[in-house]
Amino acid sequence: MSAATVSKDVKTKPVKARKSSLEKGKGQFYAYLIPGLSLFTIVIVGSFFFNIYISFTKWNGLGSPRWIGTKNYENLMVDAVFWESFLHAFMFIAAMSIIPTFLGVFVASMLFDYIAPRFGNGAAAFMRAGFYMPQVIPMTITGVIWVWLLNPVSGVINNFLTALGVSKDVTPNWLGDENLAIWSLSVIMVWIQIGYTIVIFMSGLSRLDPSLTEAAQLDGATWFQRFRIIILAQLGPEIGVVLLTTMVAALKVFAPVYVMTSGGPGTSTQVPAYFSYFHFFTTHKVGYGAAVATVLSLILTVLAIVILQIQNKQQAKENQR
Amino acid sequence: MSTTTAVKAPKIKTSALKPRSFISWVTFAFMLAAVIVWLFPFWMAVANALKTPDDFIQQGPLAWPAHVTFEHIVKFWNDSNFPLKFWNSTWTSLAAAGITVAFGFLTAYAIGIGKIKGKTWILGVFMVAFTIPQEALIYPMYNAAKKLNLYDNLLSIVLIFGISGIAFATYLISSVLNEFPTEVLEAAKIDGANAWRMMIDVVLPILRPTLMVITVMVFIYNWNEFLIPLVLLPSNDNQTVSLGIALTVGQWTAEPTARAAAALLGALPSILFFVIFQRSLMRGVTMGSSK
Numbered sequence: 001m002s003a004a005t006v007s008k009d010v011k012t013k014p015v016k017a018r019k020s021s022l023e024k025g026k027g028q029f030y031a032y033l034i035p036g037l038s039l040f041t042i043v044i045v046g047s048f049f050f051n052i053y054i055s056f057t058k059w060n061g062l063g064s065p066r067w068i069g070t071k072n073y074e075n076l077m078v079d080a081v082f083w084e085s086f087l088h089a090f091m092f093i094a095a096m097s098i099i100p101t102f103l104g105v106f107v108a109s110m111l112f113d114y115i116a117p118r119f120g121n122g123a124a125a126f127m128r129a130g131f132y133m134p135q136v137i138p139m140t141i142t143g144v145i146w147v148w149l150l151n152p153v154s155g156v157i158n159n160f161l162t163a164l165g166v167s168k169d170v171t172p173n174w175l176g177d178e179n180l181a182i183w184s185l186s187v188i189m190v191w192i193q194i195g196y197t198i199v200i201f202m203s204g205l206s207r208l209d210p211s212l213t214e215a216a217q218l219d220g221a222t223w224f225q226r227f228r229i230i231i232l233a234q235l236g237p238e239i240g241v242v243l244l245t246t247m248v249a250a251l252k253v254f255a256p257v258y259v260m261t262s263g264g265p266g267t268s269t270q271v272p273a274y275f276s277y278f279h280f281f282t283t284h285k286v287g288y289g290a291a292v293a294t295v296l297s298l299i300l301t302v303l304a305i306v307i308l309q310i311q312n313k314q315q316a317k318e319n320q321r
Numbered sequence: 322m323s324t325t326t327a328v329k330a331p332k333i334k335t336s337a338l339k340p341r342s343f344i345s346w347v348t349f350a351f352m353l354a355a356v357i358v359w360l361f362p363f364w365m366a367v368a369n370a371l372k373t374p375d376d377f378i379q380q381g382p383l384a385w386p387a388h389v390t391f392e393h394i395v396k397f398w399n400d401s402n403f404p405l406k407f408w409n410s411t412w413t414s415l416a417a418a419g420i421t422v423a424f425g426f427l428t429a430y431a432i433g434i435g436k437i438k439g440k441t442w443i444l445g446v447f448m449v450a451f452t453i454p455q456e457a458l459i460y461p462m463y464n465a466a467k468k469l470n471l472y473d474n475l476l477s478i479v480l481i482f483g484i485s486g487i488a489f490a491t492y493l494i495s496s497v498l499n500e501f502p503t504e505v506l507e508a509a510k511i512d513g514a515n516a517w518r519m520m521i522d523v524v525l526p527i528l529r530p531t532l533m534v535i536t537v538m539v540f541i542y543n544w545n546e547f548l549i550p551l552v553l554l555p556s557n558d559n560q561t562v563s564l565g566i567a568l569t570v571g572q573w574t575a576e577p578t579a580r581a582a583a584a585l586l587g588a589l590p591s592i593l594f595f596v597i598f599q600r601s602l603m604r605g606v607t608m609g610s611s612k
Contacts, residue, residue, distance in 0.1 A: 028435075028515065028516040029430070029431040029434070029435025029436075029437050029516055030431065030435075030437055031431075031516075032427045032428065032430050032431035032435065032516070032520075033427075033428055033431045033432075033437070033443070035424055035427055035428075036424040036425065036427055036428035036487050036491060037428060037443070039424060039484045039487065040447075040450070040484065040487050040488060043462075043480070043481065043484045043485070044450055044458065044484065044485060044488070045450075046461070047457075047458040047461035047462050047465075048450075048453065048457060048458060048461075050461040050464075051457050051458060051460060051461050054460060054461070061460075061464075107352075107355075110348070110352060111352070114345070114348060115348070115349060115352060117338065117339045118338055118339045118340075118341050118345050118349075119338070119341070119345075119349055120338060123349075126356075127352055127353070127356050129595075129599060130356035130357075130359055130360055131355075131356065131359050132595075132603075133359065133360060133363065133592070133595070134359070136541065136591050136592070136594070136595040136602075137545075137587075137588045137591045137592070138544065138545040138547070138562070138563035138566075138587070138588075138591060139545065139547065139563075140547050140563045140564065140566060140567035140587075141563060141566055141567070141584055141587040141588050141591075142362070142588075143567065144566060144567060144580070144583065144584045144587070145362050145363070145365075145366050145581075145584045145588070146362065148366075148577065148580050148581060148584065149362055149365060151577070154377075154382070154577045155382070156365050156369075156382040156383060159381050159382050159383060160383060163381070163383065191359065194359075195359075196606070199603055199606055199607060200606070200607055203603075203607035248452050251454075252454045252455075254454075254455075254456070254547070254548055255547040255548070255567075258547070258551075258567075259567050272454075272456075273454055273455075273456050276454075276456040276457075277456055277459075277548070280456075280459065280460050280463075281552070286460060289456075289460065290457075290460060292456075293454060293456040293457040293460075294457060296454050296456065296457065297453040297454060297457040300452045300453055300454060301449050301452065301453065303452065304448050304449045304452040305445075305449070307448070307452075308445055308448055
């Protein structure tokens with residue numbers, strides 16, 4: 001194919017004509033939307049709206065749902081466990097979004113900008129893979145591992161503490177103590193999540209203009225000064241997107257809670273997603289569970305729209321350049 | 322920018338390493354220690370999975386086994402019917418990834434190459450779709466699966482994973498196609514190619530590496546899915562690895578060493594995928610964020 005010669009021909013034509021040649025067959029592209037969009041509409045959009053409908057009914061899953069208007073939502077507003085579940089979700093935003101983002105920026109720039117230039121890319125890539133490992137393994141299985149590590153009697157962590165001289169009577173019941181369980185889960189979530197932020201920020205750093213940091217180095221700036229002034233400023237947009245996407249993940253947390261605590265002890269680790277599942281399949285208050293899921297969706301949709309706005313702004317900036 | 326550079330892994334030139342001072346060795350040791358702490362839980366699973374129960378009681382969980390034994394792993398392999406679970410996870414994840422990438426590509430082609438009207442809206446709806454929680458879809462899906470005789474049938478998760486992924490795949494693929502070199506498309510146009518020929522002869526061959534990356538990523542996401550299999554696949558023989566280990570671990574394994582063996586066996590396929598597909602996975606994960 002003679003792409004080069006053809007594009008030369010095109011160049012000689014006026015810009016307008018070039019545009020219209022691509023524009024001409026535009027109509028035929030709509031056909032390519034049909035398969036994907038129709039499956040998506042039937043399965044995803046359909047389920048979503050059916051769930052909203054269920055949230056306005058009383059239903060135990062058998063027979064047919066009975067319309068009760070906004071009763072489920074009214075009950076939710078006065079349900080202490082519902083509010084508690086959102087409080088825990090906000091704690092998970094710290095554990096899965098805010099802390100991993102800031103640790104991630106720091107570790108990523110250490111690996112990219114300090115370790116790699118001195119110890120080679122292999123060392124940096126190995127460390128990155130190590131931090132990323134918890135992201136690769138199914139959450140259910142990391143959950144099983146942690147339940148086992150944190151077992152108050154036979155678990156590794158408490159054995160380690162007693163080996164250090166802590167008395168057996170005071171070693172904590174990490175997941176079984178209702179004041180402690182949410183904190184144990186939070187630490188585990190930081191452990192899971194940090195690999196994701198490191199990977200994203202390292203790829204962000206690799207796109208930065210190296211002449212910027214080199215110039216700073218010539219000016220005699222220390223690594224920390226460069227980190228603060230150049231890296232943080234340049235990674236700004238990435239940090240924003242990562243904060244928001246991990247926030248979405250934090251609000252959706254289900255599997256770790258299911259496997260490690262089932263929302264307990266009591267309601268001390270209840271989160272919205274698990275609370276909704278619990279009403280669907282344990283209490284069979286399907287309408288109520290659907291209402292919880294709908295409220296959660298609403299919050300997440302707002303977050304998604306914020307992410308879209310930021311990305312559009314970024315796009316506009318890039319196009320200006 | 323061309324499509325190929327957009328999907329390339331980050332690379333740093335290392336022709337000349339900077340001098341290493343004492344402080345840089347300290348920093349290196351500190352980072353290495355952090356990585357070791359991060360991998361410690363997996364290390365503990367390995368050490369204890371290979372231990373005899375007596376060894377565990379005498380030496381505690383922290384020590385390396387005095388006599389390495391594969392007894393627990395073999396027992397859990399047989400008791401949980403691990404090969405069947407492995408097969409269930411593998412074919413459903415793969416088939417669903419195929420559906421996702423095929424339909425996602427078609428939609429992305431219309432958006433990224435066709436630049437059809439309303440593309441911003443479609444992408445916006447897709448973005449919202451993959452942020453809504455699965456809990457907001459699961460009951461209708463559960464209900465539909467029962468009515469359509471797909472309950473407790475692996476086909477149900479193939480369809481649901483496959484179709485749920487379309488929004489995400491479209492989003493990623495169309496962001497790559499947005500940067501597809503216009504000259505190449507122009508050339509094909511002038512050669513008289515219609516939308517179909519252009520897709521088959523021009524876009525697909527160039528995009529193949531990107532599609533492979535996305536397939537790998539979607540496969541691993543599918544493998545890790547939990548809620549949907551939990552709800553739709555009650556019987557033992559239909560369980561996937563990530564579901565099966567979580568549910569059966571209490572059933573057969575009161576012994577701490579046996580529990581470690583179950584966790585290790587469950588984690589092993591994912592660790593293998595990671596080692597094999599690390600580059601692809603990393604590319605895929607960063608592809609979504611940088612756009």
